[in-house]
Amino acid sequence: MKARTRAATILLTPFFLLFTAVMVVPIGYAVWLSLFTEKQSGLGFGGTETVFTGLDNYTAALGDRAFREGFGVLLGYCLFYIPLLLAGALGLALLLDSALARARRFFQLALFLPHAVPGIIAALIWVYLYTPQLSPVVQAMEAGGIGFDFFSPEGALPSIINIALWEWLGYNMVIFYAALQAIDRSVLEAATVDGAGAWRIAFSVKIPLVKASLAMVGLFTVIGSLQLFTEPLILNKGTGSAVTSTWTPNMYAYTAAFDRNDYGLAAAASVLLALTAALLSFAVTRLTGRRKAGTAGTARRERTA
Amino acid sequence: MTRSWSRTSRVIAGTATALAVLTACGGGGDDTANKSNEPVTITFWGWAKGSKDVVDAFNASHTDIQVKFEEIPSGTAGGYAKISNAVKAGNAPDLVSIEYSSLPEFVSSGALQDIGGEFTEADRAKLLPQTVELTTLGGKTWAVPFDAAPQAFFYRKDLFAKYKVEVPTTWDAFRKAAEQVKKADAKARIATFFPDDPTTFEAMAWQAGAQWFKAENDTWKIDTTDAATTKVTAYWQGLLDAGLVHKNASFSPEWTGSLKNGTTIGYLGASWGAGVLKGTLPEQNGKWAVAPMPSWDGKPASGMLGGTSFAVTKDSKRKAAAVTFAEWMSTTEDGVKARIASGTSSAFPAAAALRPVAKKAFDASYYGGQDIYALFEASGASISPNWAWGPTTGTTNTTIKDHFGKIAQGGPGIADAVKAGHDATVAELTKRGLKVEG
Secondary structure (H helix, E strand, O other), X not given: OHHHHHHHHHXXXXXXXXXXXXXXXXXXXXXXXXXXXXXXXOOOOOOOEEEEOOOHHHHHHHHOHHHHHHHHHHHHHHHHHHHHHHHXXXXXXXXXXXXXXXXXXXXXXXXXXXXXXXXXXXXXXXXXXXXXXXXXXXXXXXXXXXXXXXXXXXXXXXXXXXXXXXXXXXXXXXXXXXXXXXXXXXXXXXXXXOOOOHHHHHHHHXXXXXXXXXXXXXXXXXXXXXXXXXXXXXXXHHHOOOOOOOOOHHHHHHHHHHOOOOHHHHHHHHHHHXXXXXXXXXXXXXXXXXXXXXXXXXXXHHHHO | OOXXXXXXXXXXXXXXXXXXXXXXXXOOOOOOOOOOOOOEEEEEEEOOOOHHHHHHHHHHHOOOEEEEEEEOOOHHHOHHHHHHHHHHHOOOOOEEEEEHHHHHHHHHOOOEOOOOOOOOHHHHOOEOHHHHHHHEEOOEEOOEEOEEOEEEEEEEHHHHHHOOOOOOOEHHHHHHHHHHXXXXXXXXXXXXXXXXXXXXXHHHHHHOOOOOEEEEOOEEEEOOOXXXXXXXXXXXXXXXXXXXXXXXOOOOHHHHHHHXXXXXXXXXXXXXXXXXXXXXXXXHOOOEEEEOOOEOOOOOOEOEOOOEEEEEEOOOOOHHHHHHHHHHHHHOHHHHHHHHHOOOOOOEEOEHHHHHHHHHHOOHHHHOOOOHHHHHHHHHHOEOOOOOOOOOXXXXXXXXHHHHOOOOOOOOOHHHHHHHHHHHHHHHHHHOOOEEEO
16 A cells, blocks of 8 residues: 555656646746736836735726627637537537448548647638638639628638637547447447437437537537637737737737736736636536436436336 | 746746856856956847848957847737747847837836946937937937838839829829729729738828827826827728728738739838838839828928837846947948848938948849939938837737727728727826826
């Protein structure tokens, strides 16, 4: 027992050291920073004085319309992006898993490939594809009578969602596909013998059996969405589009720190965003955890019946 | 977990490294301690065209000071963030490039040191007074001005002739010319409104005589609703509404693309733009010409668009060496020649005596041998001396840029963007504890 404790300590120490150095300390530092503001006097050319301002930075962030609007953007993003992503990835995984699919390996790789492109590069490529004078896509759309400005205030959200979908669809499809492959084939054979068609099997057997993966992907996607940053930043920097520098809360913190030199405000905004993420993850895990317990119950009941 | 936290951790790591390095050096890097033959090595961060060539030339001709040059992204593209972070982390380079518009922001955040002792009154007298004014804040000298950036209008000589359009000297004539261009070729426009770059618009307001930031006693007076700004705002809104100019991001692929295929036939820029065009569109050699900026009354008038200065960071212990190098770049024949001879820079030196040197070093065959430096000279003298930048340019410009992006037919316009910038500026100054009116 003692030896095991020692082994555990030795094996866990590197993790906790790194965890402390790159997570706990910076978080503590951010909280500390968020309690101070740099004040100046006169015309402001006499240097700064760091003053303890308590929760002022938090009220300033919450009182700033731009910051609140950032959460609104995130909400809109999640409402469209998450269902589209889950449905798309699951649909593709089911197609690959079905008997119909040919060249399975090829499609698996082809669909996964966009994920291998780093977010920044993907965003840059999409900026090119969105730019009216340059893009073959926009030109083809115009030729077909569809005029859509991807950089306009209405176009900004769909533009970003589209980029994110391409990036993450294949990745999540692989997760779902792996879960589908893990299903015991005899269950599927039994369903076939009972006369269930492909649709029926997909909806009544396969999807219920991969619910756990669905919940996990959902959770990761929610957390990932809250941190939306790279793609909108690229659309903000190089295009003159309607994506503002404070479009998402993460961008708000970035702009506060690096365009406005207000590290206190940036820290406060980051802490608020982190709290939101923590609350949401807690809610999602609780919710899906309960449902999982529920489905397990029904399964047992069905078996006894 | 969030982006800024990982940045924070980097800042901490940076600080730790810097501390370690400092202790290891044990004060060996100090100017006064360095009396031996060992050269003083300073680090310089910049992005201006030709910087590398200048540094190489300096290192080759100096034994007492050696410069290590590190290229960073241009200021608003991330360079300023990098500098602020480095200063915060305590591992900043000795000398940095800062544009006039951002200098007050860096001064007010305490990132720089006063160089008045090294860069003396006599040195400053050699430079364009407007640039000295822009680098003197609160009675102290904060930077060595390098170039003045008088505005200029670049246009396609061949296409202007083909469309029978006269080069406009007033803004009224400019609008008429814009209409003619559009009529001659439905796809072509005379120039571009840059929604991503408020400084181009601010230079227009500056040219018209606006004074957005005024320091009076201990109070900042913010005024963006004066007659000049109102006039410029209405004028550009009119051009946009009538579709007489393109609306593209500056230096974006779409802007460059439209220059390449001749659907943008003019560029309202500044002196340094001559080198940029030459570098971006080498195949249009001989097709471009430069004209003074159109003005409101036909008399020469100019704002300033960009323009770089060199400043010494707060913690640098090699201030004297850094200023020596900065002065060499800005005020010596060798320094200016090395930069311009690199081929891509058309900088207009703040030092009057060096303009003939710059002129000689710049190959103007791209502009059909036109004497563009004489034009910059006249334009530079007409730069309105009233304009000053405030200590919150970051906030002001980011806000205006955000709102420029939302400009739409029948929707919000330029005036809304300027108003938003105004409000954000006042709020930011107030938050910092400064007195504001406006």
